[in-house]
Amino acid sequence: MCNHPTHAYCTPEMLPGSYTPIASAGAIMSVDWESRVNYDRLRAYRYKRVQDQLKKSALGSILLFDMNNIRYATAAHIGNWARDKFFRCTLITRDMEPILWDIGSAAKQHQLHNPWISPENYLPVVSSWRGSIPEEVGIEKANAKKIANILRDRGLANEPLGIDIVEVPVLKALEAEGLVIANAEGLMQAARTIKSVDEVALLETAATMVDAAYDDLYRHMRPGVKESELVAIVNSVLYNMGSENVEAVNAISGDRCSPHPHVFSDRYLRPGDMAYFDIIHSFMGYRTCYYRTLNVGGSTAKQRDVYKRTREILDEAISAIKPGATSADIAKHFPPAQEFGFASEEEAFGLQYAHGIGVGLWEQPLISRYHSFENPITIEEGMVFAIETYWPSADGTAAARIEEEIHVTASGPRLLTRFPAEHLLIAGTRYWNGHSFANGANELRINPTL
Numbered sequence: 001m002c003n004h005p006t007h008a009y010c011t012p013e014m015l016p017g018s019y020t021p022i023a024s025a026g027a028i029m030s031v032d033w034e035s036r037v038n039y040d041r042l043r044a045y046r047y048k049r050v051q052d053q054l055k056k057s058a059l060g061s062i063l064l065f066d067m068n069n070i071r072y073a074t075a076a077h078i079g080n081w082a083r084d085k086f087f088r089c090t091l092i093t094r095d096m097e098p099i100l101w102d103i104g105s106a107a108k109q110h111q112l113h114n115p116w117i118s119p120e121n122y123l124p125v126v127s128s129w130r131g132s133i134p135e136e137v138g139i140e141k142a143n144a145k146k147i148a149n150i151l152r153d154r155g156l157a158n159e160p161l162g163i164d165i166v167e168v169p170v171l172k173a174l175e176a177e178g179l180v181i182a183n184a185e186g187l188m189q190a191a192r193t194i195k196s197v198d199e200v201a202l203l204e205t206a207a208t209m210v211d212a213a214y215d216d217l218y219r220h221m222r223p224g225v226k227e228s229e230l231v232a233i234v235n236s237v238l239y240n241m242g243s244e245n246v247e248a249v250n251a252i253s254g255d256r257c258s259p260h261p262h263v264f265s266d267r268y269l270r271p272g273d274m275a276y277f278d279i280i281h282s283f284m285g286y287r288t289c290y291y292r293t294l295n296v297g298g299s300t301a302k303q304r305d306v307y308k309r310t311r312e313i314l315d316e317a318i319s320a321i322k323p324g325a326t327s328a329d330i331a332k333h334f335p336p337a338q339e340f341g342f343a344s345e346e347e348a349f350g351l352q353y354a355h356g357i358g359v360g361l362w363e364q365p366l367i368s369r370y371h372s373f374e375n376p377i378t379i380e381e382g383m384v385f386a387i388e389t390y391w392p393s394a395d396g397t398a399a400a401r402i403e404e405e406i407h408v409t410a411s412g413p414r415l416l417t418r419f420p421a422e423h424l425l426i427a428g429t430r431y432w433n434g435h436s437f438a439n440g441a442n443e444l445r446i447n448p449t450l
Helices: 039-056 067-074 104-113 139-153 168-176 185-192 197-220 227-241 301-319 327-331
Strands: 061-064 089-093 099-102 122-124 161-163 181-183 245-253 274-283 290-296 353-356 363-367 384-392 399-409 412-415 425-427
Touching: 039 061, 039 067, 039 089, 039 185, 039 197, 061 067, 061 185, 067 089, 067 185, 089 139, 099 104, 104 122, 139 168, 161 168, 168 181, 185 363, 197 227, 197 274, 197 290, 197 384, 197 399, 197 425, 227 245, 227 274, 274 301, 274 399, 290 301, 301 384, 301 399, 327 363, 363 384
Parallel strands: 061 161, 099 122, 161 181, 290 425
Antiparallel strands: 061 089, 089 099, 245 274, 274 290, 290 399, 353 363, 353 384, 384 399, 399 412
């Protein structure tokens, strides 16, 4: 391999010391006058990661059905509509190009416009479309025979075939061909764990779009606006900025904040509401998971205390992030479930934790009190993960949720998320009482018990 910065297989450690691979972070266009995201380099890096993991494993080949894994390995994309149809799959063997089966017209498009894989390796396929075509028609058996014949031709039919996710009729058909099926999810998770400079740049650009979405959301929050209207505003901002898929927007306000329902509703915002949001979308395949908490019109001492505690937990956990630390070092800063109203770590799972983020919303490392003390993993430079915390008031009338996305660098954590979250921000009209500005001018008293 050469050390020329534009070579497709160059990785950061191969580049000349004076060369900066990514300029103008947050820009989305490719230009001729400076180096930005290099998609040839991105594709080569990812496929090499998959090949390296395959060669280290006991598997002879892998067959991928998960859309995120397919994109990571092949850089072939046909839109979110295909995510749950299971007609796409890619077969990967050592030191050879992947074979991608896709819906007929998509396979033809790849042959014309995706030159990084040979045209003969893009093949059309028909699946059962999640059982819409009955199993007795024999589609699964025919497809399994095609795959098995390729493995026989390559001398791999007697070696384990790793699969990430699979429909039961497809699994049965592959096993009927004499293939031994193994799990490939761990292999692909390991491949996706360490991000290249191009991946980090795309993750940061995705977060930049959410920065803007939060700014717009903040400007629209006021009494009488529904949670669903705010979800629509976020979708509009993101798609106008170039998002390829808004996967989910959680919008939770007022008495819906505790316990966390993980869904938006048609509830109207009211004066004094605490509200938190999670914005999940992708840009060029790279995702965000990005919570913020805001108040409407003012805040109470109780709400500010809840927010302060949520932020403290987050900051303490972030302070433990560095190469060489373990997931247990981070997890110890998350409070036990019983401290915030849950009976067990299983019941509270997903409220105080961290998860890797990349082409998938959940990647390694995943860090929690539920499993990280007994099964710690080492934090490495190049990991990117989202770390999120939650804290409810004792009476359940208020709760806050904050999340930051972290790039692990040699010198420690670097935040990719920038919408302000150090203090509880107040959106909408501010309500002043006109005489106590020196003693908590932002205090909102809707109910004397607050």
